[in-house]
Amino acid sequence: MFEHEQELTGGNASERVVRKGNTVRKPWLENSATVQAYLGALRAAGVDVPTPLGRDGEGRHVVEFVEGKSALEQLPLGHEDLMRVGRMIRQIHDASKSFAMPDPDGWNVLLPVEHPDLMCHNDLAPWNLIMGDRWVFIDWDGAGPSTRLWDLAYAAQSFGLLVDGQPVHEAALRLRAVVDGYGADIALRTALPAAMAKRTAAMHDLLKSSHETGFQPWADMYVAGHGEHWRGAADYVRQNLPVWDQALTAP
CATH class of the missing domain: 3.30.200 (Phosphorylase Kinase; domain 1)
Known part of the structure; x- marks a missing residue:
């Protein structure tokens, strides 16, 4: 059958x-x-x-196939859940050190970063986390050469709900929970705010340029609401950089 x-x-x-x-x-x-x-x-x-x-x-x-519900359906996640997400990301990054990274020059990464040194998922976001008996990140097709900072910047911004319309203080607490769970050192914490601003702006720029050139599926996504979402997220992250810095580096 x-x-x-x-x-x-x-x-x-x-x-x-x-x-x-x-x-x-x-x-x-x-x-x-x-x-x-x-x-x-x-x-x-x-x-x-x-x-x-x-x-x-x-x-x-x-x-x-992994059974469970998408974390996207359960946002905002609470403090302990965000800590768990941070620990999961750290485990992935640490385990990835033993995997031979492909040649970045021959690899098509959607949003490439300078000087990649680690194989990464590249889309560790709520829409790719399944929560059930197991918590598992899915959809690894975009994996490729990147860095801890670039990968974590995207994950921390998306799980922290650093998006237009969110109360800044609450977003900062969520951001801190993810990064605390990750166990980031001071150098990584200090670099994260600027990396989040650059990463959100890069996502908006990709969607906008794809719309202008007709590059699919990003061209259609731009006019279907994704462009406006990432424009707002990029502005929100950039405008509140001192808040993120204080949240991540304060004792």
């Missing part, structure tokens, strides 16, 4: 993604073999990530 395939929704940048039994299947990309190896290395180091399951008979990229 053939297992039914259920189309999965919620992603913005992937082509057709389906669930088949306890697996997720999506198009095999140029980087998929490396992503499968990366997931395997993280699991071998004790990180709970989706089990890589190779390629199916239709040539699709196959990984384990």
Whole structure:
């Protein structure tokens, strides 16, 4: 008997993604073999990530399906949950040190950073965290060469809900919880506010330029609300840099 395939929704940048039994299947990309190896290395180091399951008979990229709810549906997360998220990110980064990073010059990272030195997820955000019996980051297709700072800046800003309209004091407390959970040293804490400002601005610039050139799917995302969201987030983060700095570096 053939297992039914259920189309999965919620992603913005992937082509057709389906669930088949306890697996997720999506198009095999140029980087998929490396992503499968990366997931395997993280699991071998004790990180709970989706089990890589190779390629199916239709040539699709196959990984384990993880049961639970998206963290996006449960925002804002509380202090202890944010601390846990920070610890998870630190575990991923520490385990990634043992994985041989691909040549950055031959790797297409959506938002590249100068002097990458670590293989990273590159989208550690609430929409990619499944919370259930297990807490697991999913959707590793954008993994590639980056840095701790660049990867953490995006995660801390998104989980901290540093976005337009949020009370600044509450956002600062959430930001501090993520970074405390990560166990960031003073150098990383000091560098994070500026990195968050640069990262949010880079996301808006990507969407805006994609709209101007017709580069999909980012062009459609720009007019579907993502452009306005990231413009507001970039302004909010930049305007409150002293608050983030105080939150992260105060005793």
